[in-house]
Amino acid sequence: MKPAWIIAKRELNAYFDSLIAYFIIVLFLAFSGFFTWLAGNGDIFFRKQADLNVFFGVAKWTLFFFIPALTMRQLAEEKKTGTIELLLTKAVTDRQVVLGKFLSCFLMVAITLALTLPYYITITYLGKVDHGAIWSGYLGLLLLSAAYISIGLFASSITSNQIVAFLLALSIGIFFQFLFEVIAGGMTGFIGELFSTLSLSMHFESISRGVIDSKDLIYFLSIVVLGLYLSEISISKR
Amino acid sequence: MDILIQHLNKSYGPQKAVDDISFEVKTGEILGFLGPNGAGKTTTMKMITGYLPMDLGDVLIGGQSVKTGALKKQIGYLPENNPLYLDMPVMDYLAFCAAIQGVPHSAIANRVLDMVQVCGLGAEKHKRIRELSKGYRQRVGLAQAMIHDPAVLILDEPTTGLDPNQIVEIRELIRKLGQEKTVILSTHILPEVEATCDRILIINKGKIVADGAPATLRKQAQGRQVLQIRLEDAGVEDARQALASLPGVSAVEISNPSELRFDVQSHPEHLSNREIFELCVQRKWILAEMIPLETKLEDVFRDLTVN
Numbered sequence: 001m002k003p004a005w006i007i008a009k010r011e012l013n014a015y016f017d018s019l020i021a022y023f024i025i026v027l028f029l030a031f032s033g034f035f036t037w038l039a040g041n042g043d044i045f046f047r048k049q050a051d052l053n054v055f056f057g058v059a060k061w062t063l064f065f066f067i068p069a070l071t072m073r074q075l076a077e078e079k080k081t082g083t084i085e086l087l088l089t090k091a092v093t094d095r096q097v098v099l100g101k102f103l104s105c106f107l108m109v110a111i112t113l114a115l116t117l118p119y120y121i122t123i124t125y126l127g128k129v130d131h132g133a134i135w136s137g138y139l140g141l142l143l144l145s146a147a148y149i150s151i152g153l154f155a156s157s158i159t160s161n162q163i164v165a166f167l168l169a170l171s172i173g174i175f176f177q178f179l180f181e182v183i184a185g186g187m188t189g190f191i192g193e194l195f196s197t198l199s200l201s202m203h204f205e206s207i208s209r210g211v212i213d214s215k216d217l218i219y220f221l222s223i224v225v226l227g228l229y230l231s232e233i234s235i236s237k238r
Numbered sequence: 239m240d241i242l243i244q245h246l247n248k249s250y251g252p253q254k255a256v257d258d259i260s261f262e263v264k265t266g267e268i269l270g271f272l273g274p275n276g277a278g279k280t281t282t283m284k285m286i287t288g289y290l291p292m293d294l295g296d297v298l299i300g301g302q303s304v305k306t307g308a309l310k311k312q313i314g315y316l317p318e319n320n321p322l323y324l325d326m327p328v329m330d331y332l333a334f335c336a337a338i339q340g341v342p343h344s345a346i347a348n349r350v351l352d353m354v355q356v357c358g359l360g361a362e363k364h365k366r367i368r369e370l371s372k373g374y375r376q377r378v379g380l381a382q383a384m385i386h387d388p389a390v391l392i393l394d395e396p397t398t399g400l401d402p403n404q405i406v407e408i409r410e411l412i413r414k415l416g417q418e419k420t421v422i423l424s425t426h427i428l429p430e431v432e433a434t435c436d437r438i439l440i441i442n443k444g445k446i447v448a449d450g451a452p453a454t455l456r457k458q459a460q461g462r463q464v465l466q467i468r469l470e471d472a473g474v475e476d477a478r479q480a481l482a483s484l485p486g487v488s489a490v491e492i493s494n495p496s497e498l499r500f501d502v503q504s505h506p507e508h509l510s511n512r513e514i515f516e517l518c519v520q521r522k523w524i525l526a527e528m529i530p531l532e533t534k535l536e537d538v539f540r541d542l543t544v545n
Contacts, residue, residue: 013330082317085317089288090338091310
């Protein structure tokens, strides 16, 4: 596992070395901060409730767009410049490479989310807060991010073009984010049930309401495992 | 560690890139891998490093198959186009390579400094790789291949992009390393092979067409002696006829009539220096020059790979 961690550290350094990390953090905080506190119609002061549901709803969409931007270069860039060859001939397995890349993106997202903790502190001054719901909301965001990161890595593993990787990650992601739910709404019976189970938003909402169900955890973890497994298969084909 | 390559095969679709190649490289040997573009050099090297899976056959390093992946720490690899993380500073990149190759944490800093010194990167060590010239990038590539002190070095065209001084330095470095390591290097610069390698392997269209020391290969291809001579005080036609009538000579060509230059080819396994000298003494011609024409490695290469 050590090689995966070494790769993760390198990737994380690369994010902070270039301006990508700061750019993403600033944009994320600006978006989520604006809609949570300042937007007027629909923000926390409008709702007059001491919770972060507004923030979780906004973050769900912000992360949906930002994560593909983080993952798109991971494997596609290495394939394009040929550094993947050098990396894979070192004492690492294909799996460790994929895990290392996953870990770096996940840490990047976790750092970004950690910077929103002042929101949490702020609302504790505004009213009586359901702390369990807040923490499970953050857990939901982390699980959602993990799922989108593994989808993004898979998209990045099958192309050497970053733009293609970005768009592909978004188009796979939109099904989980949005379309499965829409399809489920138009269907009844088993098929409706199936698509409703596949919809990521459904699972995210139940967690962000404060209900941590093992079904939801299994759902997110299966997406992560499947995405990483497919990425590994894709880079082992050469 | 010895490298044993057994019946290696690799096809890309219908095209056979490597066609049943077998050879052995011993510890302390520097093997030069020669061949025209597309002959299968790079493919073979990628299979030796374990990067590309092989269709058939096996590569054993120190008796262990590379397919297991357990040998990666024993191999240092410099790929063809020298891909590097351009955004990283040289020192950080080397430290990353050392860490990932399993160099103990406490030894990393020393190994990095060693490599910086060995590869002459002292002045550039704090720059980002992107800012380096091609020659310095190549040195970084060599440094990352050697950072974990591997027993086997696979270098795919290690001297491309270097200036003549750097080429000499890198050659010396490779020769020094080759004393205790097993080195396979590919190139199509022929003087380079003669200068660095103990043994040459020429491949063409995926097959081995020659294998041996540079001198041996040259001798094999030479066959018959060719002498270039220049006479003085002789008539052109007269001299040509006299030379052609010598018993050991098979053919005479006038290469420059006004300077009285001739190319004299002997019969196989026959040397005619003595006969020519005696003829000149007898006819009172001055033998101004007599140069044996050596078959160059270029000729050997061309003979074997053009068809």
